[in-house]
Amino acid sequence: MNTADFVPVAAVTRGGRADAPTVESLHLGAVVALEPSGASAYEAGNPGVAVFARSALKPLFAVGMLRAGLELDEPQLALACASHSGGPEHLEVVRSILARYGLTESDLRNTPGVPLGVAERLDFTRAGLPKDRLHQNCSGKHAAMLATAVANGWDPAGYLDHDGPVATLLRDAVAELTGATIDPATVTRDGCGAEVYPLPLISMARAYARLTAGEPGTPESAVADAMSAHPELVAGRGRDATAIMEAIPGSIAKDGAEGFLAIALPDGSALAVTIADGAMRATVPAARPALRALGVSEEQVGGLPAQDVLGWGKPVGAVVGLEV
Numbered sequence: 001m002n003t004a005d006f007v008p009v010a011a012v013t014r015g016g017r018a019d020a021p022t023v024e025s026l027h028l029g030a031v032v033a034l035e036p037s038g039a040s041a042y043e044a045g046n047p048g049v050a051v052f053a054r055s056a057l058k059p060l061f062a063v064g065m066l067r068a069g070l071e072l073d074e075p076q077l078a079l080a081c082a083s084h085s086g087g088p089e090h091l092e093v094v095r096s097i098l099a100r101y102g103l104t105e106s107d108l109r110n111t112p113g114v115p116l117g118v119a120e121r122l123d124f125t126r127a128g129l130p131k132d133r134l135h136q137n138c139s140g141k142h143a144a145m146l147a148t149a150v151a152n153g154w155d156p157a158g159y160l161d162h163d164g165p166v167a168t169l170l171r172d173a174v175a176e177l178t179g180a181t182i183d184p185a186t187v188t189r190d191g192c193g194a195e196v197y198p199l200p201l202i203s204m205a206r207a208y209a210r211l212t213a214g215e216p217g218t219p220e221s222a223v224a225d226a227m228s229a230h231p232e233l234v235a236g237r238g239r240d241a242t243a244i245m246e247a248i249p250g251s252i253a254k255d256g257a258e259g260f261l262a263i264a265l266p267d268g269s270a271l272a273v274t275i276a277d278g279a280m281r282a283t284v285p286a287a288r289p290a291l292r293a294l295g296v297s298e299e300q301v302g303g304l305p306a307q308d309v310l311g312w313g314k315p316v317g318a319v320v321g322l323e324v
Contacts, residue, residue: 005046006030007324009275010282013317014309021317024309027282029259031324032202033271033290034209041269042293044286044324047205050198051274054190054256055083057174058141059223060207061194064173065148066219072097072144077226078233079140081254085236086115086124086135093233094134097143101150108133109160110142110192117236138192145170145194160193167195177210177220178203191257204262205272211252213268224264227252240284240305247303248296255280261287269294281307285321 006028016022030045040047059081066072072080076097084090098104113136115121124135133139142159145166149156158164175182180203190196214220227234231245234254240261244253250266259275261283271290275282284305291301307319 003028003276005049006276007045008322009044009273009286009324010319010321012309012319014311015316021320024317026322027275027277027279027286027319029273029275029282029286030201031271031273031286031290032205033294034202034205034269035294036209036213036268038206038209042271042290042324044289047202048200049274051201051204051260052196052198052256052258053204053260053262053272054196054258055138056204056254056256056260056262057196058082058138059211059227059252059254060174060177061141061170062144062223063177063211063219064170065144066222067173068148068169069151070144070148071151072100072147074226075230075233076100076140076144077222078230080144081223081227082140082234083116083137083241083255084140084233085117085239086120086137087117087236090140090233090236091134094139094143097140097147101147103143103146103150103156105132105134107146107156108139108142110136110138110194112136113192118238120236136192138190138194141194142192160195162187162195171195171197174199174207177207179206201272201274205270208252208262208264208272209268209270212250212264212266212270224252227254228266240280243305244284248291248300255283259283263287263291265294265296281319285319288321289323 009029010027013021014024032047033042079093112131116137159166211224235241241253258278261273264270308315309317
């Protein structure tokens with residue numbers, strides 16, 4: 001990755017005329033959108049730039065786990081794909097995954113944390129609770145990884161081991177879905193403890209397209225159906241991924257820390273966004289031109305989360321996408 005891979009994809013405005021707002025700063029990034037045929041519909045920057053998709057790998061992991069025999073109902077599968085807000089509705093489903101396979105919260109090995117949702121974190125803090133693994137936003141993925149080990153007769157205690165069967169099947173699933181080669185030298189750990197690895201941006205768009213284009217009855221289709229049917233479980237109220245799926249029925253969306261976002265539409269088209277400075281606030285604005293290029297209606301694009309810039313507590317500007 002180098003600066004030549006990126007172009008301005010979002011601008012932060014503050015004041016100025018309505019028809020000519022004053023630009024305060026720019027976010028550089030790369031965007032790629034693919035038609036159902038796989039042809040490029042929109043590009044900004046280098047579509048082949050290698051990026052860490054971080055939590056946006058979760059739906060691909062879920063496909064691998066289903067292929068390995070994991071059985072979950074729709075809400076449970078949505079939670080396996082989630083970076084959840086840590087609300088009661090999320091924790092209940094995580095517990096149900098564990099209970100279904102004879103596991104408990106003590107089996108989780110993800111990094112202890114606090115709820116990701118703002119309101120949920122405030123309630124957690126007011127209650128004086130210590131960090132724990134259940135409330136941490138990746139607990140659904142970790143519960144599913146544990147369950148996959150149990151379903152296959154593997155030792156669940158080693159579900160995060162690099163050479164263990166769970167981590168290996170997840171790497172294999174990601175490589176197959178993206179069509180990319182994972183360089184062993186680049187394999188590292190996400191904040192929660194699961195493995196992550198850099199992948200070409202366009203490969204992530206291709207993988208997401210495979211989810212919504214999957215034939216009924218396939219793991220790909222099951223993951224897409226669960227996410228689109230339960231957007232509130234994939235993230236939470238006030239969160240971008242949930243809002244995108246609600247604004248564009250039948251779509252799936254998943255963000256990843258440090259400025260990554262992937263969206264797939266019901267027709268099998270998809271896009272991926274990466275922001276060079278890691279700013280999450282720029283991901284949705286940067287995705288807007290790509291969504292228009294894929295034929296998403298202006299009404300639906302307009303229904304996506306707004307990124308206001310405040311001055312004295314009131315909107316005085318916005319984070320806006322720049323069409324290349």
